[in-house]
Amino acid sequence: MSTAEEVFAGGGDMGALMRSVDWGTTPLGPVDRWPQSLRSVLSILLTSPSPLFLWWGPEFIQFYNDAYRPIMGGLHPRGLGQRGPECWGEAWKLVYPLVEAAMERGQPSSIAEGMLPLVRHGFVEECYFDYTYTPVRIESGAVGGIFCAVTEVTQRIVGARRMRMLRELALSTGASRSVEHVLRATEKVLAQASLDVPFALLYCVDGRRARLLARSGLSPESPAARSELPLDSEAPWPLEAVARSGQEVRVEDLGARFGALPAGAWPEPITQALLLPVPGTGDEATYVLVVGVSPRRPLDEAYRSFLQLLARQVASDLSSARAYEQERRRAEALAELNGAKTAFFNNVSHEFRTPLTLMLGPLEDALQDGAEPLGPAQRERLVLVQRGGARLLKLVNALLDYSRLEAGRAQPAFEQTDLSALTRELVSHFESAAQRSGLTLSVRAPPLSEPVWVDREAWAQVVFNLLSNALKHTFEGGIFVSLAFTEDAAELQVRDTGTGIPEKELPRLFERFHRVEGARARSQEGTGIGLALVHELVKLHGGRVDVRSAPGRGSTFIVRVPRGFAHLPAEHLRARQTLEPVSARARPHVEGALGEQAPEAAPGPVLSRSPGTSHAGAATEESPAEPRARVLLADDNADLREYIAGLLRPSFDVEAVADGEAALSRAREHRPDLILSDVMMPGLDGFSLLREVRADAGLRAVPFILLSARAGEEASVGGLEAGADDYLVKPFGSRELLARVRSMLELARMRREAARQEALAVSLKEAVRARDEFLSVASHELKTPLAGFRLNLDLLQRGLSAETKSRVGERFAAAGRQVQRLASLVETLLDVSHATTGRLQLMLDTVDLAPLVTEAVARMREELERAGSPVTLDVAPSVVGGYDRMRLDQVVTNLLSNAMKYGAGKPIEVVLERTGDRARLRVTDHGIGIAREDRERIFERFERAVPVRHYGGLGLGLWIARQIVEAHGGSIAVTDTPGGGATFRVELPAAGGSPAEH
Missing domain, CATH: 3.40.50.2300 (Response regulator)
Known part of the structure; x- marks a missing residue:
């Protein structure tokens, strides 16, 4: 007898679950009564790593293993022991014919990629399986159950289907050349992909509105597919949020928003949609793709990735089509511009030829008029104008010819021509030019066996342009021209030993307006259309032109014109009625190649130091005394x-x-x-x-x-x-040229003068520095003998007897005053040296200005009164600050001496006061005063407001006073005294102020 533990031994979670079931309450009965065939099949099922399933008995009781549990999904665990029809619902109807065949007739079956709609996650799900049904016979030989091996292939089937759709979309839109075609092709492909894309809407979000560009799966009348939407909170789709953030948005309440929306292949309505940004379309507008989500597939990571790929594919298709449209528009614009340019060249060339004819004709008449011959100077000027006009006419003709050819309006006249004789004649016009350039020019053009059909003027243009090009770029050696028949063409070769052409330039050589950069040439004149014109003219004859060249080895141009006339338009096989003389057409080519039309002066510099006849507009010659520039x-x-x-x-x-x-x-x-x-x-x-x-x-x-x-x-x-x-x-104009030259020369002269003045200023500055250094050294040297002299003078004076003092004491006192004056001058000079060289030092300390000013006035009171200038003093009780005591005493002394000197023997007032954080000292005299224009100047070195012969002095006292005051962070100024005189005002920072740091 087998127990449940024995029958369901092992088997992982499902084995444990089976062991926990009371099988006696089921139609199968207790486990110990189960047939051996059932127990054997369960043993295989529970121990297999593959998904296995078993229906047993007429009620189709279900068993499955751990590997099958993911297939059950939400049907697990209730599906264990449940009857099959009760568990599988709609899917049972699909598989029952196979189940019946297995149970009733013992017939096995195998299904690949079979679709079964399962409700295992709360909704009907589209699922795909590979599965087999194998009958299990019991001991009596009857079929007791169905053994099922199952593999779910849903992701593979659905993924392959989605990739096919994306491939089909890429193929359908890949060749699209317009945005409209991309939109319609996208609609067609998406309409056939309703299993994964039940509906799709592509909106363009621009400004405050959204426009519907493409639609599939919904009718135009559907409320979800409106052709235009506002971008506001009332909009049925949150398009603005997607466009602004660039992030996808999921909408899940479609039924409430729009009612039931058809699901394409499925009967269930669509309940959710995904809105995806369409990135990088090459447009300023933003695009949003609205995609309905299949009601039978979960919106998992795989589904999202597919829809994101769809959005990127749409973006790529739109971008490619838009780029193609832009390129096409550019090409059309360029073609239109090219046509307008060609028409312009044609019209302007025609317009140029009329005035050129009216210019060149009278010029030719004037130069050949024997009745009224021109003077040498006038003839030279007219010849210069004639050559310039001829060169301009050549350029105009080239533009006109090329524009005609490009516009397809050329009217060639092909006629039978002795091409050999014509070519020799054309080449002969370059012989003198080659000789003047030191080159050889040889031509080998024997008579041809038959005439060649050419337009004679076009052939002349071809030969002239090739020879002109060779002459322009050849400086030694020669030019070799040959003409001969090949099997089917007349072949012209123009070979030179010139500078050659770089290999990279050869493919573009016959493009219009292309010029080889840096190419050595006799002249840089030209428009870059000569060889392009040759190419077009030869092509007009049904021929071709080639070139072989290498730098330093010369170039060979090969022109081939087909024999006969079958290749030529019949309407152009005629003789031209009038032909311009060949010589007239050759001359501009020759002159343009040489670039040396004017007679050349003798070798060496072209200098002129003697007076000459000025051209119109030129100024008269400068004075011979002035050097000529x-x-x-x-x-x-x-x-x-x-x-x-x-x-x-x-x-x-x-x-x-x-x-x-x-x-x-x-x-x-x-x-x-x-x-x-x-x-x-x-x-x-x-x-x-x-x-x-x-x-x-x-x-x-x-x-x-x-x-x-x-x-x-x-x-x-x-x-x-x-x-x-x-x-x-x-x-x-000549006047403009002369004015520019004179202006540049004058500016150069002014720059030289400025440089000279700058050098002079530097020299003067160095001299002043040397002077200041000398003053410093001299002052130091003078102080020592002066100190000794004053000491000895004091000793002598103290050693005199009373009698001698009465006789010579005054003289000793005068000598002492002079020594003191000399010492004061030396100190002044030393102060000047220190101030100008930046070596003025302040010994800052806490100083009360009141006693300092009082002591200075007391020291000088006797001298002031002797000069007739009594002094009054008004000093605040205490004005304290960080000052250099000795230097400020020097300032007060200088101001008192200055007031005594210029005070004209009148009273002097000294006032010291404190206003806020400032100390203010005023020294007022009632003397001669200072003119307003001199007030700033008197504080400079060696400056004074009066003549020195009347008052003496060095003019340094006030300058030194200003240096000391400003070094303390203060200021000094002078104003008028009412009634006459001057008032000097010194302001210094008091306690709490900020004197300069030294």
């Missing part, structure tokens, strides 16, 4: 260089050079008074020259003016920030 001019354009030099020569000595390197060399050899430099020059440009000059100690202070064609505040500020003293934009 030396100006160094650097500009690679010979015409402009000669023009500027001509403007400046009547007033200055001018040295003109063609580049920055020559300018730097000449400046170091002979320091100029001013440097005038163009910005764009071959080799060392204007900015580089400026840096070199500012880095050179000998040239750093030389005024530097930059000349540039770059206008605008940014260019000017850039030049000034680089260290230039001035920045002049072309074109400029």
Whole structure:
């Protein structure tokens, strides 16, 4: 007989739980009556680590092990021993056909990923399982129960389904090129994902309103899907809180807010939703995604993570589409701008040609007029204007041609051409220019076997631009031109031995307006469209242009034009009616390449020290007695260089050079008074020259003016920030140039004068310091002999007899007074030395000013009365403070002596009083007084308000008095005395005050 302890031995928690059940009260009866087959199956079930389940008997009594408990969820522990139909509810109906087959017919079954709706957490839950039903036969051979092995795969099934939805969303919106397409594709994908996203709403929160952009799972009439919402406390969705905080918000009372909301695939209504921020959409507005939560899935961490990924995917799709739209708008704007620019170039080029024609035509007539020949100076000026106009016309023509080609408005005229003869003729126009530059120019263009269809003017433009480019960048060696047929094309090669092109620049060489930075060239002129024009003209012929080049090894341009005319538009196969003379078109290219149109002066510096004819607007020559300023001019354009030099020569000595390197060399050899430099020059440009000059100690202070064609505040500020003293934009007038040069030279002269004055001031300051040092030393040296002299004089006077004293006593007294005066002067000089060198020392102590002032007045009373200036004294009982007794006695003595000297023999009043925390001393005389304009000056060293020959003295007493008073933290001033005279007022801090610390 088996007991419960034996049958349910082991088995963990479920074994213990089974042992605690009174099985006698169940349909199975007591444990000791159970068949062996049941006990054996339970032994397997309880000891297995896999989730196992057992239904037994006709009532389907349930058993399960520890591993199965998570599947039971909230059905545990009441599910143990419970009848199957009572436990599983709706799910029992789904599995009963399999259960019946196993129990009635002994038929096993296996189900993979079967969905069972279970109520194990208080709601109907969507669950997925892999499970098998195995019949268990009892001893009689009948089926006694069903043994079930179960594995829950809900998370795997649901997770894979969600990932498929996200993948589908990414694929559907990945190719979207507009925000609208992203929104509609998102709606479509979410509408098919109702198991996980019963409904979804995407709102744009901007300002105080929210707009609905996308919707799925809800009808437009649904109160939960309003197209526009206010952002306030009355809003049905807390969109503002999500937008402001950037945090998700869970809403659980959807039924109360909106009534029953459909759950898509499930019959239960939706009760909760999650509001998620949609981050980083590339827009200033904020987006919020409202997602309904499936009523059959718990809103656990996995569900939240899925919805967060959904929000991020929507954000990424919106951001990509918005970026594409912005890029498309930028591209459209650039295309529109490019079209407007092309139209502008076309229009302005046309407008330029009319005035240029009216300028160049009369100029040509004037230069060739034999009836009224021009003077040399006028002819030189007109030739300069003609060359500048021709160069401008070349640039205008290039812009016009390129704008026509770019806008597709070119009207070529292709005709059968002896290309060999035409090419030789075009090259011949560069022969003299090559000779002047010391280069060889060779052409190998034998007659071709057949004519070539080309636009003659376009071909001339191609050859001229390539030769001009080669001539500009070649300084030694030569240029080699060849023309020959290949199998299917006419091939033109222009090879030079010039500076070459860096490899990184080759891909951009034929781009419009592109110029190789820092490339060495004879001239920096040009717009950067010459090679771009060549490329477009060759393409117009159905051909192509290539280049081979390396720095220091030259360049080879290869132009290939197809043979025949099948590749050309039939409407353009015609002869041009009128052709501009080739020579007229060649000349600007030659001159632009050389950049040296004006006749060059002899080698060496271009200096002028003799009077010359001034240009219009130039000032007359300076006086021969005045030294002429030396100006160094650097500009690679010979015409402009000669023009500027001509403007400046009547007033200055001018040295003109063609580049920055020559300018730097000449400046170091002979320091100029001013440097005038163009910005764009071959080799060392204007900015580089400026840096070199500012880095050179000998040239750093030389005024530097930059000349540039770059206008605008940014260019000017850039030049000034680089260290230039001035920045002049072309074109400029002669008077402006002369004014700027004169202004810079005058400023330089003023700076030199200021530096000289500063050096002089330093020298004077050093002399004063040396003088003060001398006074200090001399005063110390004088005190010793004076002390000895006074001592001996006293000894002699005491040793005299009474009779002798009666005869010479007065003389001894006079001598003693003079010695005392000399000692006082020495002390004064020593005080001056101490004060000026900062060595005036105060010996501070607690001093009562009342006895100090009384004693000083008593000491001088006899002398004052002898001078006819009786003194009255009004002293407060006690005025105590931290003072230097000896120094303040010196101040009182100086003021009394000053009153006696200038008091004109009239009474003197001395008053000492205390007002608050200040002590105030007044010394009043009724003498000559002090003029108002002299009152501040008399406190300076060696200053006085009266002539020295009348009153004597060094003019140091009041200065020393002020130094002592201010060292105590006080002040001294003088005012008028009513009725005439002067009153000196000294204020000092009394007890509780703050005298200066020494």
